Amino acid sequence: MTKSRREIIGIKSVSKIYNLGDTIVKALDNVSLSINENDYISIMGPSGSGKSTLMNIIGCLDVPTKGTYKFNNEKISDMNDNQLANIRNEKIGFVFQTFNLLPKLNSIQNVEVPLVYSSLGRAERSLKAKKALKIVGLEDRMSHKPNELSGGQRQRVAIARALVNEPSIILADEPTGNLDSKSGTEILNFFDSLHKAGNTLIIVTHEDSVAKRAKRRIEIFDGKITLDE
Amino acid sequence: MNKIIKNILIGFSAIRSSFTRVFLTSIGLTIGIFTVSIVTAAVSSVDREFAKSIQSIGNDKIYVGRMPWSFEFDWWNYRNRPEIKEESLDYINQYSEYVTQSSMKQNYWTKATYENKASWLQMNGVYPNYNDMMTGTKVVNGRFFSENEWKLQRRVAIIGGSVGEGFFDGEDPIGKKIRLGGVSFEVIGELEKTGSFTPTGSLDQVIIMPTTTFQRILTRWTWNEFVLQIDPNNREKAKEEVRMIMRVARKLKPDEEDNFAVNSADAFTKQFNQMKIAIAGMGLLVTSISLIVSGIGIMNVMFVSVRERTKEIGLRKAMGATNSDILTQFLSEAIAIAIIGGTMGILLIRTTLYFIGSAIANIDINGMGSAIDLQMDLLLTFYTFMVCVFLGLIAGMVPARTAAKLNPIDALRHE
Ligand SMILES: Nc1ncnc2c1ncn2[C@@H]1O[C@H](COP(=O)(O)OP(=O)(O)OP(=O)(O)O)[C@@H](O)[C@H]1O
Ligand SMILES: [Mg+2]
Numbered sequence: 169m170t171k172s173r174r175e176i177i178g179i180k181s182v183s184k185i186y187n188l189g190d191t192i193v194k195a196l197d198n199v200s201l202s203i204n205e206n207d208y209i210s211i212m213g214p215s216g217s218g219k220s221t222l223m224n225i226i227g228c229l230d231v232p233t234k235g236t237y238k239f240n241n242e243k244i245s246d247m248n249d250n251q252l253a254n255i256r257n258e259k260i261g262f263v264f265q266t267f268n269l270l271p272k273l274n275s276i277q278n279v280e281v282p283l284v285y286s287s288l289g290r291a292e293r294s295l296k297a298k299k300a301l302k303i304v305g306l307e308d309r310m311s312h313k314p315n316e317l318s319g320g321q322r323q324r325v326a327i328a329r330a331l332v333n334e335p336s337i338i339l340a341d342e343p344t345g346n347l348d349s350k351s352g353t354e355i356l357n358f359f360d361s362l363h364k365a366g367n368t369l370i371i372v373t374h375e376d377s378v379a380k381r382a383k384r385r386i387e388i389f390d391g392k393i394t395l396d397e
Numbered sequence: 398m399n400k401i402i403k404n405i406l407i408g409f410s411a412i413r414s415s416f417t418r419v420f421l422t423s424i425g426l427t428i429g430i431f432t433v434s435i436v437t438a439a440v441s442s443v444d445r446e447f448a449k450s451i452q453s454i455g456n457d458k459i460y461v462g463r464m465p466w467s468f469e470f471d472w473w474n475y476r477n478r479p480e481i482k483e484e485s486l487d488y489i490n491q492y493s494e495y496v497t498q499s500s501m502k503q504n505y506w507t508k509a510t511y512e513n514k515a516s517w518l519q520m521n522g523v524y525p526n527y528n529d530m531m532t533g534t535k536v537v538n539g540r541f542f543s544e545n546e547w548k549l550q551r552r553v554a555i556i557g558g559s560v561g562e563g564f565f566d567g568e569d570p571i572g573k574k575i576r577l578g579g580v581s582f583e584v585i586g587e588l589e590k591t592g593s594f595t596p597t598g599s600l601d602q603v604i605i606m607p608t609t610t611f612q613r614i615l616t617r618w619t620w621n622e623f624v625l626q627i628d629p630n631n632r633e634k635a636k637e638e639v640r641m642i643m644r645v646a647r648k649l650k651p652d653e654e655d656n657f658a659v660n661s662a663d664a665f666t667k668q669f670n671q672m673k674i675a676i677a678g679m680g681l682l683v684t685s686i687s688l689i690v691s692g693i694g695i696m697n698v699m700f701v702s703v704r705e706r707t708k709e710i711g712l713r714k715a716m717g718a719t720n721s722d723i724l725t726q727f728l729s730e731a732i733a734i735a736i737i738g739g740t741m742g743i744l745l746i747r748t749t750l751y752f753i754g755s756a757i758a759n760i761d762i763n764g765m766g767s768a769i770d771l772q773m774d775l776l777l778t779f780y781t782f783m784v785c786v787f788l789g790l791i792a793g794m795v796p797a798r799t800a801a802k803l804n805p806i807d808a809l810r811h812e
Contacts (some may be wrong), residue, residue, distance in 0.1 A: 227715070229809070230806040250720075253718060253722075254717065257718075258717070268708070281712070281716045284403050284718075286717070287400070289399070376684075386762075390470055
């Protein structure tokens with residue numbers, strides 16, 4: 169790894185603590201992590217270990233209870249709602265573990281959602297959305313609603329949505345969990361090409377084959393990072 | 398700006414997916430708008446008619462009669478009052494400083510016939526100078542009767558503006574012979590059509606003749622009035638003066654009450670304004686209640702909408718929607734509901750007025766229709782529209798703010 173790569177995510181002693189009255193859950197326990205531009209990271213760990221929690225914090229959807237998080241060297245805690253919304257819109261593409269598609273919108277409209285909150289015009293939006301759907305191989309399912317798609321197809325719509333605004337960082341929470349090996353491989357090949365194009369990728373996975381493609385492997389157990397290589 | 402429109406469109410599109418609910422919610426507003434429009438239309442049309450009538454009564458006149466012009470009509474108290482006698486007018490002419498001109502005006506309803514057509518009309522017996530005292534109308538065809546015709550008790554008649562239509566089918570009425578109370582009269586003049594009402598009825602449905610003829614042919618027992626010309630600046634003084642003269646003329650003792658009334662248009666105006674305020678007040682009450690109720694209805698539906706779509710809000714925020722994007726989206730939805738309700742209200746009132754309008758046109762036998770021509774202008778529609786937008790804004794504010802302030806991850810986890 170060359171030293172010249174810029175740090176874009178700096179996490180220092182971050183904890184996420186849920187106080188449920190009688191029990192206290194430390195979803196993240198004093199985690200520190202530095203992620204550079206063009207990193208290709210896999211995060212593994214058992215269920216409930218805090219992977220999604222970490223992803224949510226990196227994706228500026230959640231805020232840590234303790235510790236500091238710097239994005240592009242700027243403290244997230246100092247930013248206002250609009251600046252955070254802007255980061256989520258332009259810099260980060262999020263693929264959720266549970267797809268989170270809007271049930272009343274068809275594929276192309278779902279993919280367009282992030283573009284609605286950018287300054288693009290209508291024609292440009294649908295052009296970009298179509299392109300993203302083509303990338304994930306769903307050009308023939310553009311006007312299908314989520315309930316007219318298979319689980320794997322929904323997953324691919326969600327991925328297309330994450331890609332559509334050409335974010336520099338892609339956060340994917342088990343992106344291939346619902347895919348057959350063929351389309352899973354296609355997605356992963358696509359992630360490889362994104363990495364080659366200079367994007368930063370963070371992928372939560374349970375599969376070793378996925379983790380092997382990544383250049384850096386992080387393991388989490390009980391809210392703590394137990395491996396980072 | 399482009400972004401605001403996008404959010405508004407998202408908000409509007411939510412309407413389509415829950416249209417039944419939206420429709421039912423907006424009905425409250427429909428009723429509210431309907432009420433306020435009906436009241437406004439009623440008040441303004443009554444107002445317009447009243448202004449015309451006031452003009453025909455004239456604010457430079459006072460009227461002496463047996464009964465006051467009042468909506469609180471106390472018949473039992475007034476019915477035993479002695480008739481207003483022509484002799485009293487001589488007293489007024491002799492002693493009053495304020496009255497510059499005067500005329501007797503006798504009222505009597507009788508059947509008027511021409512060939513095979515008949516109609517009940519109001520007969521007025523007046524003096525020749527009444528011609529100079531008429532306000533709001535004048536002779537536009539033919540002429541008024543002369544001093545001589547009055548003296549000679551001639552059977553000549555001046556007909557009101559809409560009498561001719563009924564009898565002569567558009568032919569010139571001048572020179573025609575009509576029968577009044579069974580006796581033949583010659584029509585010598587026709588009044589301008591006014592469409593207005595006086596306390597004694599429509600000004601267009603009268604037949605004017607000399608008092609002398611009136612008393613000889615028709616009756617001596619009539620409802621008499623004095624019409625007195627005054628300077629409007631001295632109206633109160635003139636009324637008081639005339640009252641004192643009338644007391645003397647009618648030989649009232651100091652402890653006896655007046656057994657006559659001195660009327661003028663301003664008393665009528667006061668009465669009318671009270672009525673108008675009462676109508677408007679009721680309308681305002683009903684309107685504000687229905688606006689509040691429909692506002693609460695919209696607010697309720699919006700809270701439901703926000704709760705149902707919490708996950709959507711979370712997702713949109715995760716994809717980069719700002720708080721104001723979400724606020725705009727939900728405010729637009731609330732405003733859309735209000736606009737749907739308001740538009741239905743406007744359509745309803747339009748069709749209602751249309752049918753009322755044509756119904757009145759159908760029963761317009763004696764020119765009555767012009768008295769109740771309800772009408773609503775574009776400006777009023779525009780105001781109504783603005784009220785809806787405003788109501789949607791107010792009712793949607795709290796739910797939309799709740800939506801905008803949601804934390805993205807909590808909203809996303811919502812099931
Ligand atoms: N909102 C919450 N309130 C309370 N506890 C929570 C909340 N969110 C997460 N947790 C807890 O935090 C821990 C970490 O959750 P997280 O979703 O990060 O797990 P994960 O590693 O993504 O698991 P999986 O592989 O099953 O998706 C869990 O024990 C969970 O119960
Ligand atoms: Mg998870």
